Amino acid sequence: METEKDKILEELYLPLEDLASGEETDKLKEIAWHLVDMGKAEPSSSFQSELRDSLLREVPQLQAAVWSDKFTNKWLKQFYRDLWGPTSRFRSSFAFIAATLIIVVMAVFSHQPADPPGRVADPQRPAYEEQTAQRGIHSATPGKISPGKKPDSEETGDPAAEETWPGSPVMEGPMGTPEVVGPQSGEAVFPEEEILESGFGQNEPPIPEKPKFQIEGEMRDFHLAGAVILSPLHVGDTEGEKSPHENTQAVLRPNSKYATATTPEREAEFGSATWAARMLKNEGFEVRSGDNLEITIQETLQGNFAEIFYQSGGKGSGHPLMVLLCKEPGTILGYYYQEKGSYNKAGYYPLMTPAQALKAQQLTVFSSSRPSLIFTDVRFEFSTFHLDDGRTQQESVLPAYCFTGRETISDSEIKICLPAISR
Amino acid sequence: MAVSGLGEVYLLNEDIEQEIVSRAQQTPESFGLLYDHYFPKIYNYIYHRVRNTQLAEDLVSETFYKALANIQKFRWRERSFASWLYTIARNQLVDTYRKSTPVLLDESWAESLPSTGDDPEEKVMQHSVKKELLLLIRTLSPDQQDALLLRFQEGLKIKEIAHIMDRNEGAVKALLFRGLKNMRKKMEGGP
Numbered sequence: 001m002e003t004e005k006d007k008i009l010e011e012l013y014l015p016l017e018d019l020a021s022g023e024e025t026d027k028l029k030e031i032a033w034h035l036v037d038m039g040k041a042e043p044s045s046s047f048q049s050e051l052r053d054s055l056l057r058e059v060p061q062l063q064a065a066v067w068s069d070k071f072t073n074k075w076l077k078q079f080y081r082d083l084w085g086p087t088s089r090f091r092s093s094f095a096f097i098a099a100t101l102i103i104v105v106m107a108v109f110s111h112q113p114a115d116p117p118g119r120v121a122d123p124q125r126p127a128y129e130e131q132t133a134q135r136g137i138h139s140a141t142p143g144k145i146s147p148g149k150k151p152d153s154e155e156t157g158d159p160a161a162e163e164t165w166p167g168s169p170v171m172e173g174p175m176g177t178p179e180v181v182g183p184q185s186g187e188a189v190f191p192e193e194e195i196l197e198s199g200f201g202q203n204e205p206p207i208p209e210k211p212k213f214q215i216e217g218e219m220r221d222f223h224l225a226g227a228v229i230l231s232p233l234h235v236g237d238t239e240g241e242k243s244p245h246e247n248t249q250a251v252l253r254p255n256s257k258y259a260t261a262t263t264p265e266r267e268a269e270f271g272s273a274t275w276a277a278r279m280l281k282n283e284g285f286e287v288r289s290g291d292n293l294e295i296t297i298q299e300t301l302q303g304n305f306a307e308i309f310y311q312s313g314g315k316g317s318g319h320p321l322m323v324l325l326c327k328e329p330g331t332i333l334g335y336y337y338q339e340k341g342s343y344n345k346a347g348y349y350p351l352m353t354p355a356q357a358l359k360a361q362q363l364t365v366f367s368s369s370r371p372s373l374i375f376t377d378v379r380f381e382f383s384t385f386h387l388d389d390g391r392t393q394q395e396s397v398l399p400a401y402c403f404t405g406r407e408t409i410s411d412s413e414i415k416i417c418l419p420a421i422s423r
Numbered sequence: 424m425a426v427s428g429l430g431e432v433y434l435l436n437e438d439i440e441q442e443i444v445s446r447a448q449q450t451p452e453s454f455g456l457l458y459d460h461y462f463p464k465i466y467n468y469i470y471h472r473v474r475n476t477q478l479a480e481d482l483v484s485e486t487f488y489k490a491l492a493n494i495q496k497f498r499w500r501e502r503s504f505a506s507w508l509y510t511i512a513r514n515q516l517v518d519t520y521r522k523s524t525p526v527l528l529d530e531s532w533a534e535s536l537p538s539t540g541d542d543p544e545e546k547v548m549q550h551s552v553k554k555e556l557l558l559l560i561r562t563l564s565p566d567q568q569d570a571l572l573l574r575f576q577e578g579l580k581i582k583e584i585a586h587i588m589d590r591n592e593g594a595v596k597a598l599l600f601r602g603l604k605n606m607r608k609k610m611e612g613g614p
Contacts, residue, residue: 031603034552058492
């Protein structure tokens with residue numbers, strides 16, 4: 001008959017039986033049984049109850065900590081500590097200011113006819129709820145979100161940018177120029193009801209008439225010190241047997257083309273990382289793991305706009321940062337790149353599109369037959385070119401599109417780098 | 424659901440435990456129920472690992488303070504609340520041994536060993552064997568000690584032990600097997 005000991009051992013030891021032979025298993029089970037039967041350590045009852053009491057005394061502090069943890073943003077935590085911490089220097093000042101504000105607000109509201117809460121006073125502006133319903137583009141990936149930060153209105157000079165919802169998230173673009181965006185999912189979201197009840201919705205800035213891009217303040221023009229001299233390409237046969245073909249036509253045909261506004265199921269949400277990657281892919285740029293891709297979006301009366309900041313290899317790669325200005329659903333308004341001052345004056349410079357860059361250059365290809373060049377992939381990099389000013393030649397590092405493709409007749413792989421700057 | 428006050432034994436099935444944990448996450452006062460249930464288990468595990476009352480009490484206190492402070496972060500996914508709590512306890516032990524603080528073993532622990540049966544001679548034998556086992560278990564590697572105690576003293580499942588020790592289940596089985604085998608060798612007078 002199976003004893004209780006056997007049952008316990010069966011349950012505890014079963015998974016090990018495949019590791020030992022029958023006789024050994026029995027001996028090991030005996031030792032295991034001694035461990036099971038060893039008895040439990042007896043704590044002193046006073047320790048158990050004292051610890052229990054001590055833990056429960058900690059609960060109020062822990063609850064306060066949990067409450068403050070909800071504001072996971074470090075800035076808010078620091079602010080909270082600064083105001084209410086035991087070493088706070090601002091505690092009394094804050095209490096005085098808060099009391100004064102309450103009195104002033106009460107005095108003002110007691111003398112004004114009240115609007116329905118959350119309704120915008122200006123009849124020409126839709127109510128906050130309607131505005132938020134009309135929006136739908138609040139996500140922007142993967143910018144940094146920080147709560148309550150005001151845009152640099154002095155620098156932009158945009159009065160519309162001077163107001164924002166207290167506590168509303170602000171998206172910092174790669175240049176650190178903050179852009180106000182609407183409520184979105186994330187850490188610093190304040191429920192709409194709270195905003196409405198507190199009347200904050202009344203301070204919402206009107207939708208601007210036209211877009212104001214982050215890069216606009218630092219736009220520059222490029223001036224080359226001479227004409228770019230491109231080395232000839234050699235395709236197929238050995239060099240001696242080829243004949244040169246000047247002004248060879250080359251085309252860019254990216255492997256995939258994505259619709260930006262055809263059928264809903266094929267669309268990616270405007271402003272999302274997927275949408276931006278598709279936009280880039282359509283231009284020949286393959287966004288890979290490790291690349292830096294940031295998007296800022298803004299809505300205007302003229303429509304919704306996005307700036308795509310793309311840097312292959314990530315921020316530390318040394319590759320230049322490319323900026324695409326886009327309009328919903330998928331129109332590219334301009335190509336730019338950020339010069340940090342290494343090769344030219346810092347700022348944003350206009351670029352050609354990759355397709356324009358291919359057309360603009362006069363390629364000379366040595367080949368036994370007239371070549372047909374089709375490129376599928378593009379990388380945006382710095383590349384060294386020879387410049388000829390009519391008297392001397394010099395080397396210059398320029399932002400370039402480096403194309404990869406094939407010559408169709410000989411099926412040779414071709415790689416060329418062409419200047420990307422627009423002059 | 425048989426839930427009672429301090430010191431009394433009660434059982435928790437998974438659903439009830441989830442409910443209590445969820446309640447404790449919202450109102451930490453409810454943590455008391457979890458404490459009552461798990462205190463003897465955690466104390467037993469830690470005590471058998473350190474064999475020193477003062478140190479065991481310190482580590483048990485630390486374990487429950489950390490559990491209370493972090494209970495908001497606990498999520499029911501692959502692991503049970505028990506394995507989460509034992510993981511905290513084990514981390515306390517690992518930290519203690521990492522500091523290499525010399526620990527004096529209590530002399531009294533062997534006296535309190537239980538023995539069953541009516542025959543006085545058998546009782547003496549049992550007592551002697553258990554005392555030897557307890558001494559032997561301390562000669563094993565910390566991982567083997569953990570695996571054996573968690574399995575045979577605490578009755579945890581292999582999967583739970585794997586979570587606690589951050590190992591796969593096969594590795595835990597191997598630790599148990601090697602631990603028992605080493606103990607047998609040593610009992611037979613081996614190195």
